[in-house]
Amino acid sequence: xxxxxxxxxxxxxxxxxxxxxxxxxxxxxxxxxxxxxxxxxxxxxxxxxxxxxxxxxxxxxxxxxxxxxxxxxxxxxxxxxxxxxxxxxxxxxxxxxxxxxxxxxxxxxxxxxxxxxxxxxxxxxxxxxxxxxxxxxxxxxxxxxxxxxxxxxxxxxxxxxxxxxxxxxxxxxxxxxxxxxxxxxxxxxxxxxxxxxxxxxxxxxxxxxxxxxxxxxxxxxxxxxxxxxxxxxxxxxxxxxxxxxxxxxxxxxxxxxxxxxxxxxxxxxxxxxxxx
Amino acid sequence: xxxxxxxxxxxxxxxxxxxxxxxxxxxxxxxxxxxxxxxxxxxxxxxxxxxxxxxxxxxxxxxxxxxxxxxxxxxxxxxxxxxxxxxxxxxxxxxxxxxxxxxxxxxxxxxxxxxxxxxxxxxxxxxxxxxxxxxxxxxxxxxxxxxxxxxxxxxxxxxxxxxxxxxxxxxxxxxxxxxxxxxxxxxxxxxxxxxxxxxxxxxxxxxxxxxxxxxxxxxxxxxxxxxxxxxxxxxxxxxxxxxxxxxxxxxxxxxxxxxxxxxxxxxxxxxxxxxxxxxxxxxxxxxxxxxxxxxxxxxxxxxxxxxxxxxxxxxxxxxxxxxxxxxx
Amino acid sequence: xxxxxxxxxxxxxxxxxxxxxxxxxxxxxxxxxxxxxxxxxxxxxxxxxxxxxxxxxxxxxxxxxxxxxxxxxxxxxxxxxxxxxxxxxxxxxxxxxxxxxxxxxxxxxxxxxxxxxxxxxxxxxxxxxxxxxxxxxxxxxxxxxxxxxxxxxxxxxxxxxxxxxxxxxxxxxxxxxxxxxxxxxxxxxxxxxxxxxxxxxxxxxxxxxxxxxxxxxxxxxxxxxxxxxxxxxxxxxxxxxxxxxxxxxxxxxxxxxxxxxxxxxxxxxxxxxxxxxxxxxxxxxxxxxxxxxxxxxxxxxxxxxxxxxxxxxxxxxxxxxxxxxxxxxxxxxxxxxxxxxxxxxxxxxxxxxxxxxxxxxxxxxxxxxxxxxxxxxxxxxxxxxxxxxxxx
Numbered sequence: 001x002x003x004x005x006x007x008x009x010x011x012x013x014x015x016x017x018x019x020x021x022x023x024x025x026x027x028x029x030x031x032x033x034x035x036x037x038x039x040x041x042x043x044x045x046x047x048x049x050x051x052x053x054x055x056x057x058x059x060x061x062x063x064x065x066x067x068x069x070x071x072x073x074x075x076x077x078x079x080x081x082x083x084x085x086x087x088x089x090x091x092x093x094x095x096x097x098x099x100x101x102x103x104x105x106x107x108x109x110x111x112x113x114x115x116x117x118x119x120x121x122x123x124x125x126x127x128x129x130x131x132x133x134x135x136x137x138x139x140x141x142x143x144x145x146x147x148x149x150x151x152x153x154x155x156x157x158x159x160x161x162x163x164x165x166x167x168x169x170x171x172x173x174x175x176x177x178x179x180x181x182x183x184x185x186x187x188x189x190x191x192x193x194x195x196x197x198x199x200x201x202x203x204x205x206x207x208x209x210x211x212x213x214x215x216x217x218x219x220x221x222x223x224x225x226x227x228x229x230x231x232x233x234x235x236x237x238x239x240x241x242x243x244x245x246x247x248x249x250x251x252x253x254x255x256x257x258x259x260x261x262x263x264x265x266x267x268x269x270x271x272x273x274x275x276x
Numbered sequence: 277x278x279x280x281x282x283x284x285x286x287x288x289x290x291x292x293x294x295x296x297x298x299x300x301x302x303x304x305x306x307x308x309x310x311x312x313x314x315x316x317x318x319x320x321x322x323x324x325x326x327x328x329x330x331x332x333x334x335x336x337x338x339x340x341x342x343x344x345x346x347x348x349x350x351x352x353x354x355x356x357x358x359x360x361x362x363x364x365x366x367x368x369x370x371x372x373x374x375x376x377x378x379x380x381x382x383x384x385x386x387x388x389x390x391x392x393x394x395x396x397x398x399x400x401x402x403x404x405x406x407x408x409x410x411x412x413x414x415x416x417x418x419x420x421x422x423x424x425x426x427x428x429x430x431x432x433x434x435x436x437x438x439x440x441x442x443x444x445x446x447x448x449x450x451x452x453x454x455x456x457x458x459x460x461x462x463x464x465x466x467x468x469x470x471x472x473x474x475x476x477x478x479x480x481x482x483x484x485x486x487x488x489x490x491x492x493x494x495x496x497x498x499x500x501x502x503x504x505x506x507x508x509x510x511x512x513x514x515x516x517x518x519x520x521x522x523x524x525x526x527x528x529x530x531x532x533x534x535x536x537x538x539x540x541x542x543x544x545x546x547x548x549x550x551x552x553x554x555x556x557x558x559x560x561x562x563x564x565x566x567x568x569x570x571x572x573x574x575x576x577x578x579x580x581x582x583x584x585x586x587x588x589x590x591x592x593x594x595x596x597x598x599x600x601x602x603x604x
Numbered sequence: 605x606x607x608x609x610x611x612x613x614x615x616x617x618x619x620x621x622x623x624x625x626x627x628x629x630x631x632x633x634x635x636x637x638x639x640x641x642x643x644x645x646x647x648x649x650x651x652x653x654x655x656x657x658x659x660x661x662x663x664x665x666x667x668x669x670x671x672x673x674x675x676x677x678x679x680x681x682x683x684x685x686x687x688x689x690x691x692x693x694x695x696x697x698x699x700x701x702x703x704x705x706x707x708x709x710x711x712x713x714x715x716x717x718x719x720x721x722x723x724x725x726x727x728x729x730x731x732x733x734x735x736x737x738x739x740x741x742x743x744x745x746x747x748x749x750x751x752x753x754x755x756x757x758x759x760x761x762x763x764x765x766x767x768x769x770x771x772x773x774x775x776x777x778x779x780x781x782x783x784x785x786x787x788x789x790x791x792x793x794x795x796x797x798x799x800x801x802x803x804x805x806x807x808x809x810x811x812x813x814x815x816x817x818x819x820x821x822x823x824x825x826x827x828x829x830x831x832x833x834x835x836x837x838x839x840x841x842x843x844x845x846x847x848x849x850x851x852x853x854x855x856x857x858x859x860x861x862x863x864x865x866x867x868x869x870x871x872x873x874x875x876x877x878x879x880x881x882x883x884x885x886x887x888x889x890x891x892x893x894x895x896x897x898x899x900x901x902x903x904x905x906x907x908x909x910x911x912x913x914x915x916x917x918x919x920x921x922x923x924x925x926x927x928x929x930x931x932x933x934x935x936x937x938x939x940x941x942x943x944x945x946x947x948x949x950x951x952x953x954x955x956x957x958x959x960x961x962x963x964x965x966x967x968x969x970x971x972x973x974x975x976x977x978x979x980x981x982x983x984x985x986x987x988x989x990x991x992x993x994x995x996x
Contacts, residue, residue: 011412018406022420025474026427028446029435041443089330098323107334114338115535115581117554118574121561122341122348145337148330168657169690172761173704173751174678183703187694208430208538209554213562224430228542240438247431258426262419269425269482 026251032244040240054245063218064246067226071250074136074222075204078143083197085144086151087189093152094159108149116146120213127214134216142210147200154199154268158192159185195268198257205254223250342578348571355565368572377556378573382580385552388465389533392472396529397522399473400480407481408488421478429475433542436471461548468550471539476532480525487521488514527588531581553577606668606758606791607633608654613663615649615815623649624815626663634789636782638806640796642838642945646815647795648763654793655761656680668758678707683752687764689744691736691751697723698732701750708755722754725784742773749784759791766801778804799839803827811835813942833989836885836982837943842924842957846935849884849983856983858884859932859954860909866978872992876985882992883935883984888924890980891958893966894973906975911956916968923960925972939989 028045036049058064093101123142124133132138162185170180211225218226227246230239258265352364372378407418424432439445440457448457457463491514499509515522537554544550546559557577561570608631615624624646631637639647652658654665656677665672672680683704691700701722705715723729726746736744745765752760765781766774782805785792796802802809803823811818811826811834819831823839830836836844849858851873856863865873873879894908911927934954958974966972983992 008411011406011410014406015410015412015417018403018417019420021474022423022478025432025435025439026423028439029431032435032438032444043443043445043449045446085329085333088326092323092326096319096323096326098320098327100327101323104327104331107331111334111338113531113581113585115554115574115577117535117537117557118345118578119338119341121557121567121570121574122345123337124561125348125567126341126344141333141337145334148334152330163688163690165686165688165690166692168655168677169684169686169692169751170703171657171677172655172682172684174707174755176676176678179707184692188692202426206428208428208541209558212541213558224428224538227430227434240441240444243434244438247428247434251427251431254428255423255426258422259419262415262422265422266418266482266485269479 026255029244029247029251033241033248035241035244037238037241040238054241055249058242058246058249061242063221063229064223064226066218067221067223068249070136070218070220071205071222071224074139074143074220075201077136078140078147078204079197079201081140082144082147082151082200083193086148086196086200087155087193089148090152090155091159091185094156104152108152111145112149112153116142116209120209123210124213133214134220136220138214139207139210139220139222142214143204143207146207147203150203151196151200154196155189155192158189158196162188191264192268195261195264198261198265199268202254202257205250345571345574348567349575351568353566353568353571355567364568368568369576372569372572372576377551378553378576380549381546381551381553381556384465384550385534385536385554388469388472388536388552389530392469392476393526393529393533395469395473396477396480397526399477400484400525403477403481404484404488408485421481423478424475425478425482427475429538430542432475433471433539436467436474436539437543440467458544459548461550464544464548464550468536468539468543471543472533472536475539476529480529483525483528484518484521487518487525490521491517523588527585530584530588534577534581534584553580607631607635608759608791608793609664609666610650610654611664611666613650613653613665614661615646615653615658616661622815624653627817629810629817629820631791631793634791636785636792636794636805636807638794638796638802638809639812640799640802640809640838641812641818642797642942644814645812647797647810647812649815650812651761651763651793651795654759655682655684681757682759682761683755683757684761684763685748685752685765687767689736689748689765689768691739691744691747693736696733696735697728697739697747697750700736700747701754704751704755710755718754719750722750725753725787726750741769742777745769745777746780749781753784753788753790757790759793760785762792762794764796765794767796767798774801781805800841803839811838829994830982830991831994832991833883833885833937833939833984834943836984836991837940840887842888842959843944844885844887844982845956846937846940846984847884847886847929847932847954847956848935848986849882851878851880851882856882856884856981859929860976861907863907863978863981868979868993869981869983872983872995875995876990876992879985879992881986883937883986885982885984885991886976886980888957888959890976891960892975893960893964894975896961896964897975906977908973908975910971910973913966913968913970913972914955916966918962921962923962923964923966925958925960925964925966925974927956927958927972927974929954929956935986937986937989 031046032040033054034050034052035047036051036053039048042048089104092098093104119142127133127138132141166184166188167180170184171177175183205222206224207222208224208228211222212228215221215225221229223246227243227250230243230246349368350363350365352360352362352367354360403421407414407421410417437458439447442448442454442456448455451457455463457467495513495517496509499513504512535554536552537558540546540550540552540555541558546552546555551559553573554577557570557573560566560573564570608629610627610629610631612626612628613624614622614626616622627646627650629637639650641647649658653660654667654672656672656675656679660673667680667682692703695703698719701719702715705718710718719732720729723732726749728743728746728750731739731743731747736747739747748765762781766777769777778801781794794801794805796805802811803826806823808820808822809826810820813834819826819835821829826835826839830839833846837846847858847860849856849863851857851865852862854862855865856869873882892906897906911929913925914928915926917924917926932954960966982994984990985992
């Protein structure tokens with residue numbers, strides 16, 4: 001075999017390993033979700049008897065559907081708010097000179113590193129006092145807060161990559177500052193905004209701790225937390241299949257997002273984090 | 277930063293006021309208020325206005341709770357016995373710090389953090405090199421590797437839980453009959469570490485891959501002409517040049533791993549001495565409804581995180597991750 | 605079309621640094637003027653102040669007789685071409701060129717006509733639907749020019765528009781810009797750090813250093829009559845040779861020998877309190893191979909000097925001989941250090957550069973007898989850098 005061919009085989013082997021690493025655990029949950037409840041304890045990797053019943057089951061479950069609605073609603077609202085105010089701050093941080101800029105960045109960094117559990121205890125008590133406990137806003141507020149550092153860092157990197165000369169050129173071409181922003185900066189920053197929005201949404205969607213701590217019923221509880229409250233429909237029924245199906249349902253949209261925007265997400269994830 | 281910008285202005289004929297030095301360095305050397313032109317003053321105002329909403333939300337949602345948390349930690353405050361609420365100074369701290377449960381959770385957290393981050397570093401580096409250098413299907417590999425990142429932690433944790441559940445799981449099947457790894461201390465900690473590693477290695481790999489991109493191809497070619505083998509090239513050229521990226525990624529992941537909650541909650545819920553500090557703080561709050569003790573733990577966790585960050589930065593001289601780009 | 609007048613214009617930053625000192629400049633209608641100088645000389649700041657991208661700290665700027673200091677860039681009716689081209693990456697070539705017209709709310713039909721016209725002038729009609737990313741450097745440059753000319757502004761400002769191009773393309777684009785400017789007759793202010801561009805493009809050159817204008821004049825004036833050491837060193841390639849010289853009764857003592865003082869020199873020295881030490885400047889072009897000159901002109905009126913050829917560069921149309929001078933240190937002067945942008949000659953080792961006719965038989969490693977005209981010698985005051993022979 002030639003050197004090139006050998007190397008190709010070697011890399012193919014490495015790629016297959018990576019593939020197995022990424023896919024086997026996912027395939028396992030998927031397979032579990034298609035298993036018939038009666039055969040679920042057989043311990044085989046693939047189902048011996050395929051069924052959709054786990055999926056129909058969870059969509060008949062009002063709590064889970066409610067959890068999905070909560071997750072989507074709370075996630076979308078938090079993302080939108082974080083993107084809007086984060087974009088403003090990121091633009092200022094990337095483009096303007098003003099005292100206090102490093103403080104904004106410092107606070108963001110502190111929050112990004114802050115252990116969420118340490119906010120849970122006081123927020124639990126404060127939100128009960130403000131009647132925010134077990135409501136959408138009660139989750140949206142901390143989600144925005146933890147999505148903001150990510151938004152500000154990622155977007156300010158994107159803004160910095162837009163050359164200054166373009167804004168100057170727009171001014172010379174007769175644009176007002178707002179026209180320059182709307183016709184030149186916004187279109188160029190759009191890919192960055194979309195990427196950041198996806199990252200922020202994933203962050204909110206993924207949360208578990210706030211959701212189980214700051215809710216007490218399905219009124220505002222998000223899907224991941226709802227799953228952890230799954231019990232079988234009777235005392236003797238095991239919820240494994242339903243949980244697996246629900247896990248797949250909440251995972252699929254994110255995985256599709258991630259795969260679809262792969263390139264952008266990689267640049268977004270690494271831009272804010274690694275250039276230190 | 278200001279030194280950079282000033283240097284560029286002096287050497288490059290670029291104009292400090294127009295910010296051709298990417299703007300981020302500006303303002304650092306601005307002079308007295310009265311010397312500011314109208315343009316610069318309005319720039320300041322705009323900057324403040326644009327940052328105000330974000331800063332306000334961040335400070336309101338974290339600032340007051342942090343203060344409140346400290347206040348709660350100084351009180352006897354159990355929601356089950358609200359009548360016994362009282363200021364007790366540092367008694368809660370004494371209680372927590374003399375509790376074997378706390379220290380057990382602390383050491384478990386630290387162990388899981390250190391072990392999982394160490395494995396992630398090695399595995400992530402291998403993965404990063406594979407993604408960066410592979411000749412076959414680079415796009416597919418780079419895409420698929422994001423799957424663990426995309427999966428909701430809780431969902432993945434259930435996958436691992438059932439995989440190791442006797443009877444149900446395919447992995448439990450390879451173990452000797454009668455073993456239930458999730459109910460034994462060390463196997464459970466191993467599984468917790470495994471699921472943590474599986475989920476976050478791709479993220480680590482992405483950070484490291486960005487670091488790999490900073491290593492100039494020419495330096496590697498030159499080393500190879502100088503007679504360095506692949507391992508030597510990696511050790512003598514790639515690693516030193518990647519050091520900042522590695523340290524930043526390590527710090528970032530350490531602080532993140534120290535907060536571990538979702539995986540343990542699903543896998544063992546802290547049974548068999550597998551609690552992390554986040555788990556026992558949660559249980560004290562939600563199950564125990566003991567605000568005083570819960571807050572004390574919250575404060576102690578913040579202190580621990582701060583100490584880790586401080587030690588890391590001091591010992592290894594790393595800069596904080598996520599600093600404004602372009603100042604490599 | 606308009607003249608641009610800068611009246612004692614200055615740029616001062618809040619931290620106290622002054623980028624441009626009281627600058628007086630009258631740019632005539634239709635003139636092509638070059639701002640040139642080393643990095644940090646204030647040329648770009650000046651351009652940005654004319655553009656309105658930077659505030660003017662002091663003084664007054666008028667364009668077409670109208671005060672512009674407080675006007676926003678868009679109200680000044682001037683177009684600018686950037687070093688980075690600053691093409692909008694999300695717009696096609698057509699949209700890029702049409703952008704200023706769109707902002708000015710010009711109707712669709714007129715816009716189409718004007719864009720087509722600009723594209724025709726710049727020969728980019730085949731590229732109109734491409735995005736900037738799919739263009740070569742030269743093509744991007746043309747699009748940037750197109751965006752500038754399409755709205756027929758009062759003036760063009762160009763900020764090092766050619767410095768991102770490779771050498772060959774730069775020469776092509778230089779002629780294109782020159783032709784275009786003549787054809788349109790629009791007042792143009794062009795910033796560059798490259799003296800060759802300055803010499804070949806401009807009607808007049810403004811040579812700046814540390815925020816101060818050193819000399820304003822036509823390329824010939826700056827080349828032949830430099831006001832000071834800095835101008836003499838900056839203009840011309842290869843640079844003028846500078847040698848220390850002492851003034852004695854019998855003439856100018858220097859490494860080339862003793863040069864008798866001509867009436868011109870004597871008058872210049874007397875006018876400046878007869879200094880004892882001067883810096884002698886002589887361009888490489890002032891030398892000639894003495895052997896060739898004697899063939900054509902046997903009487904040999906000029907002075908000669910014999911030196912050892914260290915390196916001989918043959919460029920086809922001309923030859924450059926680099927002659928090692930023993931026993932003399934390089935002239936140390938901040939004026940020259942600025943002109944050469946830090947590339948100061950070796951202190952212990954000075955080379956004289958002579959431009960020779962291609963027919964010269966000079967060989968590397970051999971001695972050569974050089975002929976030179978004493979009237980081509982400039983004398984500079986070492987401290988101030990003033991050209992004594994030009995300021996009588």
